[in-house]
Amino acid sequence: xxxxNRQPVGLYLASGWMALCVLxxxxxxxxxxxxxxxxxFENLAAPVFTPGHILGTDYDGYDVLSGIIHGARTSLGIAxxxxxxGALIGGALGIIAAxxxxxxxxxxxxxxxxxxxxxxxxxxxxLVAVFSSADIENPSGSLPRELILIVSLTFVVIPVLGRIARxxxxxxxxxxxxxVAESIGMKRRSxxxxxxxxxxxxxxxxxxxxxxxxxxxxxxxLAILGVGTNPxxxxxxxxxxxxxxxxxxxxxxxxxxxxxxxxxxxLNYFGDYVRLRIDDRESRI
Amino acid sequence: xxDLFSLRDLKVTFAxxxxxxxxxxxxxxxxxxxxxxxxxxxxxxxxxxxxxxAMGLLRGKRVTRGGSVTLNGTELLTxxxxxxxxxxxxxxxxxxxxxxxALNPVRRIGSQFSEALIKRLGMSxxxxxxxxxxxxxxxxxxxxxRLVRKYPHQLSGGMRQRVMIAMAIACNPKVLLADEPTTxxxxxxxxxxxxxxxxxxxxxxxxxxxVTHDLGIVAGHSDRIAVLYAGEVVELATTxxxxxxxxxxxxxxLLNSIPKLTDTSGTRMRAIPGSPPDPxxxxxxxxxxPRCNYATDxxxxxxxxxxxxxxxxxxxxxxxxxxxx
Amino acid sequence: xxxxxxxxxxSETDGLLRVENLVxxxxxxxxxxxxxxxxxxxxxxxxxxxxVVGESGCGKSTLAKGVMQLVPTASGTVALNGTxxxxxxxEALRRARPNIQMIFQDSISxxxxxxxxxxxxxxxxxxxxRGTDEERRQKxxxxxxxxxxxxxxxxDRKPAxxxxxxxxxxxxxxxxxxxxxxxxxxxxxxxxxxSIQSQILNIIQDMKKxxxxxxxxxxxxxxxxxxxxxxxxxxxxxxxxxxxxxxxLASAPAHHYTHALVSAVPVPDPKLGRRKAILQGExxxxxxxxxxxxxxxxxxxxxxxxxAEEPQLREVSPGQFVACHHPRA
Numbered sequence: 047x048x049x050x051n052r053q054p055v056g057l058y059l060a061s062g063w064m065a066l067c068v069l070x071x072x073x074x075x076x077x078x079x080x081x082x083x084x085x086x087f088e089n090l091a092a093p094v095f096t097p098g099h100i101l102g103t104d105y106d107g108y109d110v111l112s113g114i115i116h117g118a119r120t121s122l123g124i125a126x127x128x129x130x131x132g133a134l135i136g137g138a139l140g141i142i143a144a145x146x147x148x149x150x151x152x153x154x155x156x157x158x159x160x161x162x163x164x165x166x167x168x169x170x171x172x173l174v175a176v177f178s179s180a181d182i183e184n185p186s187g188s189l190p191r192e193l194i195l196i197v198s199l200t201f202v203v204i205p206v207l208g209r210i211a212r213x214x215x216x217x218x219x220x221x222x223x224x225x226v227a228e229s230i231g232m233k234r235r236s237x238x239x240x241x242x243x244x245x246x247x248x249x250x251x252x253x254x255x256x257x258x259x260x261x262x263x264x265x266x267x268l269a270i271l272g273v274g275t276n277p278x279x280x281x282x283x284x285x286x287x288x289x290x291x292x293x294x295x296x297x298x299x300x301x302x303x304x305x306x307x308x309x310x311x312x313l314n315y316f317g318d319y320v321r322l323r324i325d326d327r328e329s330r331i
Numbered sequence: 332x333x334d335l336f337s338l339r340d341l342k343v344t345f346a347x348x349x350x351x352x353x354x355x356x357x358x359x360x361x362x363x364x365x366x367x368x369x370x371x372x373x374x375x376x377x378x379x380x381x382x383x384x385a386m387g388l389l390r391g392k393r394v395t396r397g398g399s400v401t402l403n404g405t406e407l408l409t410x411x412x413x414x415x416x417x418x419x420x421x422x423x424x425x426x427x428x429x430x431x432x433a434l435n436p437v438r439r440i441g442s443q444f445s446e447a448l449i450k451r452l453g454m455s456x457x458x459x460x461x462x463x464x465x466x467x468x469x470x471x472x473x474x475x476x477r478l479v480r481k482y483p484h485q486l487s488g489g490m491r492q493r494v495m496i497a498m499a500i501a502c503n504p505k506v507l508l509a510d511e512p513t514t515x516x517x518x519x520x521x522x523x524x525x526x527x528x529x530x531x532x533x534x535x536x537x538x539x540x541x542v543t544h545d546l547g548i549v550a551g552h553s554d555r556i557a558v559l560y561a562g563e564v565v566e567l568a569t570t571x572x573x574x575x576x577x578x579x580x581x582x583x584x585l586l587n588s589i590p591k592l593t594d595t596s597g598t599r600m601r602a603i604p605g606s607p608p609d610p611x612x613x614x615x616x617x618x619x620x621p622r623c624n625y626a627t628d629x630x631x632x633x634x635x636x637x638x639x640x641x642x643x644x645x646x647x648x649x650x651x652x653x654x655x656x
Numbered sequence: 657x658x659x660x661x662x663x664x665x666x667s668e669t670d671g672l673l674r675v676e677n678l679v680x681x682x683x684x685x686x687x688x689x690x691x692x693x694x695x696x697x698x699x700x701x702x703x704x705x706x707x708v709v710g711e712s713g714c715g716k717s718t719l720a721k722g723v724m725q726l727v728p729t730a731s732g733t734v735a736l737n738g739t740x741x742x743x744x745x746x747e748a749l750r751r752a753r754p755n756i757q758m759i760f761q762d763s764i765s766x767x768x769x770x771x772x773x774x775x776x777x778x779x780x781x782x783x784x785x786r787g788t789d790e791e792r793r794q795k796x797x798x799x800x801x802x803x804x805x806x807x808x809x810x811x812d813r814k815p816a817x818x819x820x821x822x823x824x825x826x827x828x829x830x831x832x833x834x835x836x837x838x839x840x841x842x843x844x845x846x847x848x849x850x851s852i853q854s855q856i857l858n859i860i861q862d863m864k865k866x867x868x869x870x871x872x873x874x875x876x877x878x879x880x881x882x883x884x885x886x887x888x889x890x891x892x893x894x895x896x897x898x899x900x901x902x903x904x905l906a907s908a909p910a911h912h913y914t915h916a917l918v919s920a921v922p923v924p925d926p927k928l929g930r931r932k933a934i935l936q937g938e939x940x941x942x943x944x945x946x947x948x949x950x951x952x953x954x955x956x957x958x959x960x961x962x963x964a965e966e967p968q969l970r971e972v973s974p975g976q977f978v979a980c981h982h983p984r985a
Binding site: 221 | 754757760769784827831
């Protein structure tokens with residue numbers, strides 16, 4: 047209880063950082079900065095605070111700040127889309143499993159468990175291999191990398207959020223108000239939509255924030271394995287592209303790494319905050 | 332008889348967003364050796380907060396505890412949490428309304444029991460096992476040998492409460508504190524558990540405090556009864572005097588509100604109108620005045636003190652019921 | 657006891673709700689079927705309050721849910737206004753539901769925490785499309801006032817801000833919004849303070865008069881149903897042991913189990929001293945009920961006949977029916 051009275055400084059900082067990232071993702075193009083993939087041959091591997099390149103450039107002469115700002119759009123876009131799709135599909139499946147029980151539940155639960163058992167990286171590698179050319183430099187003729195990443199990461203998120211939704215929905219369907227709703231003659235679908243879904247949403251949101259953080263990190267990992275977006279297009283692929291030069295131009299890897307770390311921390315803060323609000327509400331029930 | 336367990340002017344307040352919440356406003360109570368004291372009050376009367384604070388359970392920045400709580404002359408309020416814990420079980424033991432939360436759900440009854448005995452009393456494993464069976468027999472559990480191999484969820488509410496009681500008396504405490512021990516139980520089981528508690532008290536010579544919302548429960552089992560309202564004692568008397576010569580209008584209202592088998596069909600329940608005062612707001616006058624049938628202007632403006640009717644019968648009312656002393 | 661039989665049923669034309677030979681089973685963890693309600697019959701005449709009492713596990717709550725068709729019933733009939741609810745399915749059952757409503761023991765759990773009080777009470781009206789927005793709002797406010805809640809103060813709050821007693825009043829208002837004929841009350845006061853219990857009982861009584869309800873009232877506490885019932889049904893391990901008027905039940909219980917229940921009620925009078933609890937132990941498991949009369953294992957008057965033969969309900973005095981081979985005189 048005492049924790050609720052504390053000033054949520056962490057939450058303010060997290061909100062500030064995320065607002066910055068989102069603004070950058072949306073309005074980044076309007077800033078008077080070099081394009082993220084413009085070569086600046088006069089300033090290759092420029093250090094931080096070089097005039098015209100506040101955060102320096104990498105060995106290709108790409109401006110790091112522009113890269114980060116452009117990367118926000120790719121990284122956050124992929125993460126948000128994958129988590130929203132995952133929450134929508136996983137949440138729906140989980141709630142249906144909990145409400146219908148019986149064989150529907152068995153089948154869906156088995157799907158969740160099986161897909162959880164497949165390692166993310168392997169799944170994505172397979173998907174990329176199937177849907178996209180392995181040639182990073184020449185992606186034409188296949189689906190865009192971003193789309194494949196979103197699809198495969200969505201598949202990763204579905205069982206995680208699906209199981210959360212199922213567990214949460216199970217506790218809510220056990221409440222007497224579901225019986226009340228049935229006895230006043232509500233239709234099953236309305237019971238789901240008015241009584242179960244709104245109560246499941248907060249816990250889905252809480253885990254969803256954490257999942258978005260995980261997705262950003264996984265995207266970075268995939269980039270390093272060579273199945274990410276175009277080099278330098280997302281935070282993860284900036285890391286991947288420049289990781290070989292860590293000892294010579296460290297800022298080109300450290301800056302995207304720090305941005306990823308801050309974003310994941312901020313998302314975790316949101317997740318915890320939502321969780322706290324839920325606990326606070328539940329404790330009074 | 333000497334005072335074993337005493338609360339003197341115990342005050343408990345909580346700092347909340349809305350302001351200071353006065354949960355307990357200066358309660359003085361004494362429990363003598365071997366005595367059974369009933370503490371009766373509605374939810375929000377401060378009865379649970381009071382004994383929790385007395386047991387050293389309520390701590391933290393937002394809790395203020397004032398006054399004094401002594402057990403055998405030792406002050407409990409100034410003790411650290413660790414020191415108070417040392418007294419639990421050996422000096423003072425507790426039985427809760429919901430035994431399920433007090434039992435470890437993933438361990439068998441027997442092993443939970445033995446562990447407590449081994450840790451607390453330094454018993455050997457065999458002695459602890461033997462003592463466990465003895466204690467379970469003492470609380471009249473059928474087939475204790477089979478019971479020790481069960482998990483808490485396999486027992487009925489009444490059986491779990493018996494297990495809790497057996498655990499509470501394992502180290503021969505001087506005082507047994509029972510908080511709503513029968514509220515979650517069926518009337519039939521309730522009668523059994525109350526009888527068990529009273530028998531154990533006599534057999535082991537413990538003092539006992541029963542905290543409840545139901546005057547009917549303590550009527551047959553306590554020596555004295557304290558009625559709590561809005562964090563204050565409003566009437567304190569021997570059980571016989573409290574029922575035969577009720578002085579406090581609130582106690583009368585509580586008694587009247589109990590549904591009885593002797594009521595005739597179609598009788599309207601005599602409910603107490605309204606609800607207890609908000610513990611955060613400042614109220615003048617008698618706290619019960621807004622709900623009292625006999626309230627006058629004086630009751631609404633002046634706060635009555637706890638007075639002695641002359642025979643040790645304490646009440647907090649300007650116009651006590653009954654025909655004098 | 658273990659009474660079966662229908663001697664206590666009144667003529668078919670009188671009954672508003674008539675339950676005959678109702679059986680409700682659920683799967684036991686071991687795999688077999690447990691009969692929570694075993695061949696129970698009773699009826700409710702319009703305007704009457706029938707109470708069902710018994711210890712936990714006697715099947716009284718399952719009976720209530722079976723009557724409400726909230727759990728599947730294995731066999732038997734639940735006739736409301738002559739229509740057998742157990743035969744109805746899907747939309748037909750849904751259309752029949754407004755006539756019979758229920759309030760639950762755990763009033764807090766029976767209110768959706770994310771909805772505001774007004775929305776909760778309005779919900780049944782909305783489901784059935786009764787009235788315009790404005791009419792519904794007026795009706796909701798009127799209902800809240802009738803259960804002694806001020807709609808201006810409570811209307812826009814959520815259930816978590818209320819005490820158990822207040823939540824129960826909200827539940828009552830909600831159940832009555834679609835004007836049912838029968839209100840099933842499943843232990844509506846047993847988790848409340850004594851002082852609040854009488855408030856809720858009074859409100860239920862007032863509502864009964866105001867809306868011309870018939871009540872099925874479930875409780876483990878005889879004293880709670882004593883004053884409000886026209887008829888009391890005592891259940892043990894899924895069967896009926898006694899059906900009687902409250903006066904007879906309190907003064908001259910015929911079944912040994914009823915007698916034990918009556919004597920277990922705490923009496924706020926220290927002069928009576930400590931009375932020995934008559935009933936020791938707890939009911940046997942319903943997975944493997946005793947043969948013959950189910951109460952015989954705890955009954956002081958049990959004989960061999962009780963083990964061999966299941967007693968049938970029979971009238972021992974006008975309005976008093978008992979399923980016992982050796983009823984108390």
